[in-house]
Amino acid sequence: MKHMLILSMFRNIFRNCLIFLFFVLPLNISAIEVGNLYSAKVAVASQSNDDRNQALQNALRAVLVKIGGKEIEHPLITQAIKNYNNYVTQYQYIRSKDKALLNVAFDEDKINQLFKESDLAIWGRLRPQVMVWLIEENGFKREIISSTSNSLLPNVINDFSQLRGLPLVMPIMDLTDLTALTLSDVWGRFSQPVAQASARYMAEAVVVIRVSNSSLVAAEDDTVDCPLCQENSLAVDWSLMTDAQSEHAQIFSEQYLGDNIDALLITALSDITDIIYQQYALSTTNSNEFQVDVANIASLAELIAVSEFLKELSAVQSVQLISVQGTNRRFKLSLIGSQQALFASLKLSEQLNRYIDPLAAPEGIEQVPVFYWSKK
Numbered sequence: 001m002k003h004m005l006i007l008s009m010f011r012n013i014f015r016n017c018l019i020f021l022f023f024v025l026p027l028n029i030s031a032i033e034v035g036n037l038y039s040a041k042v043a044v045a046s047q048s049n050d051d052r053n054q055a056l057q058n059a060l061r062a063v064l065v066k067i068g069g070k071e072i073e074h075p076l077i078t079q080a081i082k083n084y085n086n087y088v089t090q091y092q093y094i095r096s097k098d099k100a101l102l103n104v105a106f107d108e109d110k111i112n113q114l115f116k117e118s119d120l121a122i123w124g125r126l127r128p129q130v131m132v133w134l135i136e137e138n139g140f141k142r143e144i145i146s147s148t149s150n151s152l153l154p155n156v157i158n159d160f161s162q163l164r165g166l167p168l169v170m171p172i173m174d175l176t177d178l179t180a181l182t183l184s185d186v187w188g189r190f191s192q193p194v195a196q197a198s199a200r201y202m203a204e205a206v207v208v209i210r211v212s213n214s215s216l217v218a219a220e221d222d223t224v225d226c227p228l229c230q231e232n233s234l235a236v237d238w239s240l241m242t243d244a245q246s247e248h249a250q251i252f253s254e255q256y257l258g259d260n261i262d263a264l265l266i267t268a269l270s271d272i273t274d275i276i277y278q279q280y281a282l283s284t285t286n287s288n289e290f291q292v293d294v295a296n297i298a299s300l301a302e303l304i305a306v307s308e309f310l311k312e313l314s315a316v317q318s319v320q321l322i323s324v325q326g327t328n329r330r331f332k333l334s335l336i337g338s339q340q341a342l343f344a345s346l347k348l349s350e351q352l353n354r355y356i357d358p359l360a361a362p363e364g365i366e367q368v369p370v371f372y373w374s375k376k
Contacts, residue, residue, distance in 0.1 A: 032126075032127065032128075032129050032167060032204075033125045033127075033314065033345075034125050034127045034165055034167060035125070037063070037066050037067060037125060037165050038063055038067070038105065038106045038108045038111060039059075039063065039103065039104060039105040039106065040058075040059040040060075040062040040063050040066075040103075040104055041059075041101045041103045041104075042055050042059045042062060042101065042102055043055070043058075043099060043100070043101060043102075044093070044100050044101060044102040045100075046100075047093060052091075052102065053084075055102040055104075056084050056085070056088060056091065056102070057081055057082075057084050059091075059102065059106075060080070060081055060084045060087060060088075060104075060106065061081060062163060063104075063106050063111065064077060064080075064081075064111070065163065066123075066163070066164060066165035067111060067112075067115065067122055067123060067165075068115065068120060068121070068122070068123065069121070069123035069273070069274075069277035070274060070277060072120060074118050074120065076114065076117055076118040077114070077120075086110065087106045087107050087110050087111060088104060088105070088106060088107075089105045089107050090104075090105050091103060091104040091105070122336070123165070123277055124315065125314040126314045126315060126345055127165065127167060127276075128166075128204040128205045128276060129167040129168075129169060129202060129203050129204055129205075130166060130167065130168050130169070130203060130204070130205045130206070130207060130276070131169055131170075131198040131201050131203030131205070131206045132157060132168050132169065132170050132207055132209060133170075133186050133194060133198075133207070133208045133209070134153060134157070134170065134209045134211065135183070135186045135187055135208070135209070135210055135211070136153070136211045136212075137187075137210070137211065137213065137214055137215060137216065138214075139214055140214070142187060143183075144171065144173060144183065144186055145170070146170060146171055146172055146173035146177075147169075147170040147171065147172055148172065148173075153211075153261070154170055156262050156265050156266065157170060157265070157269070160266060160269050164269075164273050166276070169201050169203060171197070176200065177197060180193065180196060180197035181193040181194060181196075185197075186208060187210065189208045189210075189239045189250065189252075191241055191250055194206060194208060194241070195241060205240065205241065205276065206240070206241040207239065207240045207241070208238060208239050209236065209237075209268060210235075210236065210237050210238070211234065211235075211236050211261060211265070212234065212235050212236075213234050216235035216236075216237065216255065217233055217234065217235045217257070233257055233258060233259050234257070234258060234259060234260075234261055234264060235257055236255070236256040236261075236264040236265060236267075236268050237252070237254070237255045237256065237268075238253045238268050238272060239251065239252045239253065240275065251275070253268065253271065256268055288335050288339075289332055289333065289334055289335070290332075290333045290335050290339055290342065291322070291330060291331065291332050291333070291368045292330070292331050292333065292369050292370075293328055293329070293330050293331075293368050293369070293370045293371065294306050294328070294329050294331065294352070294370075294371050294373055295327065295328050295370050295371070295372055296327050296372050296373055296375075297327055297328075297329045297373060298327050302373060302375070303329060306329070306373055307319055307321070307331075309351055309352065310331060313342065313346070314336075314345060315335055315336055315342040315345050316333050316334070316335060316336070316342065316345075317333075317334040317335065317336045318333070318334040319331055319334075320332045320333075320334075330368065346371070350374055351373065351374045352371040352372070352374070353372050354369060354370070354371050355370045355371065355372060357370070
């Protein structure tokens with residue numbers, strides 16, 4: 001037990017170090033809007049009251065993980081799970097792959113209010129799409145696992161993606177992929193070919209995960225204290241590139257050792273998600289105000305359309321029109337989270353395009369950013 005506590009302590013310290021590195025490394029992750037965050041499908045044993053109530057609780061737990069980005073221990077969260085019916089809006093029984101599921105939808109406003117009252121950060125709909133290059137080494141054989149491989153590992157990744165609300169995509173390994181990079185490129189974690197091969201998948205971040213039962217497994221040594229290491233053990237590690245479109249510094253993980261490949265892979269994906277979550281979590285308490293100009297609004301209909309568009313952004317709490325000059329409209333936005341999250345949201349749509357003035361004031365002098373509304 002003492003050894004396990006020591007290993008857990010070092011793992012937490014290492015994860016905190018990775019999160020620190022994530023903030024000091026160059027970052028250029030855009031994002032996509034993720035849907036179905038306030039609903040969940042969970043297994044249900046039967047349609048009895050007891051089984052349904054248990055499934056409703058499990059569904060709420062799953063949604064809270066997706067919204068909060070991680071498992072949360074908080075008295076108000078615990079109480080909310082007990083009072084799950086206060087948050088349920090509808091549910092229905094469905095069947096999938098010969099098993100019964102309960103599809104549950106929850107009240108978005110009530111859950112957001114719960115997080116606010118708990119002083120907990122919300123991971124909004126704005127999330128990066130992550131490209132996963134998974135390479136498995138079995139003895140002397142290495143294979144890049146594709147989305148259609150016979151391996152069960154893609155199922156583990158897909159299930160994790162649904163559980164945590166993080167868009168994960170795997171390569172299809174067609175002729176384009178096979179000519180874009182080699183096994184050695186992926187195994188060696190060479191950032192340039194891996195990033196270039198990932199571009200076709202429109203990924204904003206790239207992770208290379210290596211699974212091995214041979215070369216990565218630490219040699220047995222009586223001086224190495226590893227309670228999880230047994231004969232025929234497995235090793236997993238990963239590297240994360242925070243910009244899929246160009247070559248950037250990578251974050252490298254510790255080595256995960258054990259005998260259950262599913263558990264090791266989920267642990268690795270959880271640590272990766274925790275790091276990305278730190279960038280995208282939106283504060284529920286520290287709102288800040290930010291101004292933007294939209295330079296070509298010529299009618300009331302366009303003004304309403306722009307206002308509604310801004311209100312729908314996950315990083316925006318409220319919108320206020322504060323000045324009018326010709327066709328220029330200046331808005332004051334109350335943000336949930338950072339300006340970076342706002343700009344990432346705007347990049348998702350072609351409706352507002354930012355104008356960069358080549359004669360703008362020198363860097364360091366704050367200016368109101370100017371956007372143009374696309375009149376399609």
